[in-house]
Amino acid sequence: MIRRKALYVAIAALLTVVAVLSMKLSVIFLVSQEVVIGVDMAAALVLFIVIVRKIRRDGWAVRRNQ
Numbered sequence: 001m002i003r004r005k006a007l008y009v010a011i012a013a014l015l016t017v018v019a020v021l022s023m024k025l026s027v028i029f030l031v032s033q034e035v036v037i038g039v040d041m042a043a044a045l046v047l048f049i050v051i052v053r054k055i056r057r058d059g060w061a062v063r064r065n066q
Contacts, residue, residue, distance in 0.1 A: 008051055015044050 018025065018040045026033040 004054075008047065011047055012044070015040055015047065 019037065022033050022036040022040065025036050029036070
């Protein structure tokens with residue numbers, strides 16, 4: 001469970017880096033900067049929804065043997 005939470009944090013950090021580097025990525029992929037930011041925002045929204053659903057399902061802490 002802790003590994004999954006760490007994975008979510010790593011993905012969120014990666015999305016932040018992508019947002020910061022969106023200007024360079026737009027040049028690399030030959031698309032506008034708005035497209036890169038839009039895709040990044042969509043990915044962040046999906047990640048946020050996944051995290052909220054897992055928190056609602058599992059709770060904030062892992063319950064063992066209860």
